[in-house]
Amino acid sequence: MNDIILQLSGITKTFPGVTALDQVSLDVRAGEVHALVGENGAGKSTLMKVLAGLYKAEQGDIIYQGRTTDVAGPLDARRKGILLIHQELSLAPELSVAENIYLGAWPTNRFGVLKKRELRSKAQAALQALGCAFGPDVRVGTLSVAMQQMVEIARAEAFSASVVIFDEPTASLTDTEKEQLFHTIRSLKARGVGIIYISHKMDEIFQITDRITVLRDGQVQGTLETAQSDVNQVTRMMIGRTLDTYFVKAKADFGAEVLRVEGLSKAGLFNDVSFSVREGEVLGLYGLVGAGRSEAVETVFGVRRADSGQLVWKGGVIAPPTPRQAIDMGMALVPESRKEQGLVLMMGGRENTSLPHLSLFSALSVMNRAKELATFEKYRSALSIKTTGPDQEVSQLSGGNQQKFVLAKWLCAGPKLIILDEPTRGIDVGSKSAIHELIAELAEQGLAVIVISSEMPEVLGVSHRVLAMSEGEIVGSFEGQEMNEENLIDAVSYHRQSAVG
Amino acid sequence: MKFDLKDALRRHGLLLAFGVFLLAVAANADAFLTLGNILDVLRQVSITGMMALGVTFVVLTGRLDLSVGSLLTLLTVIVVDQHNQSGAAAAIVMTLAAGLAVGAFNGFLVGFVGLNALIVTLAMLSFLQGLVLFYSGGSNVNIPNAQETWFAVFGRGDFMGLPVPVILFVVAGIIAGAILRFTTFGRKVYAVGGNQTASVFSGIDSRWAVFWTYVISGLTTGLAAIIMGSRVMGAQNTIGQGYELTVLAGVILGGTSLLGGRGSIFRTMIGIAMLGFIQNGLLLLSFPYYVQWIVTWAVIILAVWIDIGAKRGRIFA
Numbered sequence: 001m002n003d004i005i006l007q008l009s010g011i012t013k014t015f016p017g018v019t020a021l022d023q024v025s026l027d028v029r030a031g032e033v034h035a036l037v038g039e040n041g042a043g044k045s046t047l048m049k050v051l052a053g054l055y056k057a058e059q060g061d062i063i064y065q066g067r068t069t070d071v072a073g074p075l076d077a078r079r080k081g082i083l084l085i086h087q088e089l090s091l092a093p094e095l096s097v098a099e100n101i102y103l104g105a106w107p108t109n110r111f112g113v114l115k116k117r118e119l120r121s122k123a124q125a126a127l128q129a130l131g132c133a134f135g136p137d138v139r140v141g142t143l144s145v146a147m148q149q150m151v152e153i154a155r156a157e158a159f160s161a162s163v164v165i166f167d168e169p170t171a172s173l174t175d176t177e178k179e180q181l182f183h184t185i186r187s188l189k190a191r192g193v194g195i196i197y198i199s200h201k202m203d204e205i206f207q208i209t210d211r212i213t214v215l216r217d218g219q220v221q222g223t224l225e226t227a228q229s230d231v232n233q234v235t236r237m238m239i240g241r242t243l244d245t246y247f248v249k250a251k252a253d254f255g256a257e258v259l260r261v262e263g264l265s266k267a268g269l270f271n272d273v274s275f276s277v278r279e280g281e282v283l284g285l286y287g288l289v290g291a292g293r294s295e296a297v298e299t300v301f302g303v304r305r306a307d308s309g310q311l312v313w314k315g316g317v318i319a320p321p322t323p324r325q326a327i328d329m330g331m332a333l334v335p336e337s338r339k340e341q342g343l344v345l346m347m348g349g350r351e352n353t354s355l356p357h358l359s360l361f362s363a364l365s366v367m368n369r370a371k372e373l374a375t376f377e378k379y380r381s382a383l384s385i386k387t388t389g390p391d392q393e394v395s396q397l398s399g400g401n402q403q404k405f406v407l408a409k410w411l412c413a414g415p416k417l418i419i420l421d422e423p424t425r426g427i428d429v430g431s432k433s434a435i436h437e438l439i440a441e442l443a444e445q446g447l448a449v450i451v452i453s454s455e456m457p458e459v460l461g462v463s464h465r466v467l468a469m470s471e472g473e474i475v476g477s478f479e480g481q482e483m484n485e486e487n488l489i490d491a492v493s494y495h496r497q498s499a500v501g
Numbered sequence: 502m503k504f505d506l507k508d509a510l511r512r513h514g515l516l517l518a519f520g521v522f523l524l525a526v527a528a529n530a531d532a533f534l535t536l537g538n539i540l541d542v543l544r545q546v547s548i549t550g551m552m553a554l555g556v557t558f559v560v561l562t563g564r565l566d567l568s569v570g571s572l573l574t575l576l577t578v579i580v581v582d583q584h585n586q587s588g589a590a591a592a593i594v595m596t597l598a599a600g601l602a603v604g605a606f607n608g609f610l611v612g613f614v615g616l617n618a619l620i621v622t623l624a625m626l627s628f629l630q631g632l633v634l635f636y637s638g639g640s641n642v643n644i645p646n647a648q649e650t651w652f653a654v655f656g657r658g659d660f661m662g663l664p665v666p667v668i669l670f671v672v673a674g675i676i677a678g679a680i681l682r683f684t685t686f687g688r689k690v691y692a693v694g695g696n697q698t699a700s701v702f703s704g705i706d707s708r709w710a711v712f713w714t715y716v717i718s719g720l721t722t723g724l725a726a727i728i729m730g731s732r733v734m735g736a737q738n739t740i741g742q743g744y745e746l747t748v749l750a751g752v753i754l755g756g757t758s759l760l761g762g763r764g765s766i767f768r769t770m771i772g773i774a775m776l777g778f779i780q781n782g783l784l785l786l787s788f789p790y791y792v793q794w795i796v797t798w799a800v801i802i803l804a805v806w807i808d809i810g811a812k813r814g815r816i817f818a
């Protein structure tokens with residue numbers, strides 16, 4: 001049972017200006033869940049991309065099933081039984097589930113014609129083995145994130161993978177979906193599959209993994225037995241210090257109302273949403289993924305249009321703004337999806353940071369480069385962003401460091417109201433508590449803050465008041481003693497049941 | 502780090518091939534690397550080059566402008582005809598105004614109505630061809646007093662030993678390059694081409710940004726028409742035919758991505774010049790004229806292939 005199925009030895013990979021991996025060695029046993037943890041930019045994703053054939057290492061060997069193996073590319077890796085489930089899902093939304101499972105390796109006859117029936121039945125079998133509720137013919141674009149992830153996992157069945165790598169798989173899953181995922185992982189494990197599990201969520205790591213390898217600045221800090229270690233030990237290895245587990249909450253010292261939303265509705269997305277937020281207040285918006293929270297705040301920010309409802313800004317009713325007007329009034333929205341909505345990936349950190357405020361960074365339409373650079377440097381150190389320079393394309397940064405630039409671009413112009421939609425998704429523990437501190441700091445400076453989060457401890461920890469949202473409606477508002485886990489769960493699940501029943 | 506031949510070839514393959522070509526031509530045609538010939542080539546590319554400056558803006562937003570070929574025809578016919586009827590100054594004003602108007606119309610349809618750029622500008626290409634014949638009644642126009650008019654300076658003049666059209670091209674290139682590099686508008690163009698959704702979330706009105714790129718494209722085609730009319734001192738109804746492709750080839754060859762967000766004016770100027778020297782070299786090596794077209798085709802395919810390949814991470818796999 002304890003035989004080593006995969007061994008990485010002395011892997012080194014450099015990019016211009018950074019050594020992403022420095023002599024990394026790691027082994028994975030059959031039937032084990034092996035956690036890979038480390039700060040943003042520590043090299044976790046890079047290591048897995050080397051393993052899956054997306055990058056070539058300059059040095060080091062991959063010893064797979066006892067033999068030194070050369071992985072030529074992702075398809076080759078999959079054929080050999082190594083499957084990487086990406087940090088950002090990589091499916092073709094226009095294709096069917098079956099076509100996606102076998103993407104690039106479709107069964108064809110001698111003339112290169114797709115064998116549809118075979119494809120379908122094989123895919124069906126893989127889906128059944130996982131207990132998926134959807135069939136092989138559904139178009140992937142219509143599935144939820146969790147279901148799309150199941151499609152990727154179905155590849156493990158389809159290619160009878162012996163090593164499966166999960167790169168931050170739970171970032172956008174609800175708790176139930178997460179439990180389903182863990183169930184799947186356990187059954188893969190029971191079949192003797194070696195699993196590498198990358199995550200920033202310590203509770204998950206201690207729940208599901210057998211061993212933990214800590215990576216720091218591209219170097220292995222050590223490998224621990226999960227059962228014999230604890231969160232503090234792992235954190236210390238990751239970031240060199242331990243973290244306080246409690247949250248810092250801003251002092252409750254509220255000023256005038258900044259924004260009031262009245263009866264905002266949009267058919268099919270959200271209904272009769274009303275709330276208000278004051279200076280110095282942190283308002284939490286809790287709900288499951290898909291509750292309509294993002295859509296509602298995007299409407300406030302002017303990216304979407306509502307059917308009805310009105311906005312009151314600093315005491316005056318305003319017409320639905322455009323994003324430009326919203327920004328100029330002092331609103332900021334850190335959107336949910338950093339790659340699609342947050343960043344221009346082919347620009348550097350400097351250009352991304354100034355993008356929403358071009359007029360502040362220019363005189364007579366001519367960009368002020370020095371000012372851009374100064375702001376870039378300020379936030380690079382304030383948020384400890386790991387990048388080689390102001391013009392390194394943000395596409396080359398690790399997921400967490402990209403997220404920090406999204407924060408930087410919205411903080412740098414001093415907003416009155418900042419809406420943070422899942423601000424710590426994919427952020428390492430150290431930076432996460434730094435962001436929580438930042439939230440408190442912003443509120444104490446007098447900003448109104450709205451935090452959307454699917455993580456209950458986070459939303460309870462940072463907010464003064466929490467709204468629960470479900471199926472597009474606000475189903476509860478909690479403050480003080482009332483603001484606790486049970487009440488939130490009750491509000492959300494009671495509403496769901498009554499909506500179904 | 503070890504030297505990666507494949508990677509180097511991918512990045513600099515085109516330049517390398519161009520260098521080899523230059524050497525081959527130079528070895529076989531003495532005239533090739535003379536100052537006279539080089540200035541000739543530059544004079545020739547100044548027209549396509551001028552157009553390519555504007556088209557670069559459009560391509561940077563991830564869109565296309567295929568109407569510039571027939572727009573060049575129309576505007577050249579206008580400038581020549583109006584020169585005879587209303588005088589040089591009025592003709593120039595009218596030409597530029599017409600170019601701006603057509604650009605604005607394209608920009609409105611693509612930017613604000615949100616129609617597909619390929620379809621809109623292809624339809625415009627066809628419409629303008631019709632408009633040319635309607636305007637000219639099918640006959641060619643030319644300027645009878647070519648020796649006397651000051652209008653000749655744009656296409657035929659020299660200034661301190663340099664052809665005026667080349668000077669115009671380079672100056673326009675510097676201005677266009679500065680706009681893209683240093684102004685907020687330039688930044689918006691790159692942002693919209695790089696990620697339109699993120700741009701909208703950043704408060705950038707992508708509709709206006711796209712609109713203005715087409716207006717600029719109309720303007721530079723107007724400038725090109727002035728050079729063209731002045732150089733030829735006349736205009737046939739087909740004078741700009743096929744220019745849209747040559748222009749696009751130059752833009753792509755320079756390395757500006759058809760997918761948007763990546764590229765520059767400087768690259769376009771290099772690309773256009775490379776194309777000019779390739780065509781000139783082929784002629785000097787006494788290949789028949791039509792070979793130019795075949796080579797242009799090959800160059801476009803190669804450049805696009807490399808662009809897409811680089812995006813996906815690899816080509817030869």
Ligand SMILES: Nc1ncnc2c1ncn2[C@@H]1O[C@H](COP(=O)(O)OP(=O)(O)OP(=O)(O)O)[C@@H](O)[C@H]1O
Nearest residue numbers: 015020040041042043044045046396397398399400
């Ligand atoms: N294509 C690339 N070009 C240049 N540098 C890169 C590239 N990909 C990754 N890097 C750099 O390598 C380092 C490791 O990045 P990696 O994505 O592996 O981090 P990570 O541990 O997965 O972080 P996160 O937790 O934020 O996802 C970072 O400094 C990153 O900027």
Ligand SMILES: [Mg+2]
Nearest residue numbers: 045087398399
């Ligand atoms: Mg990563």
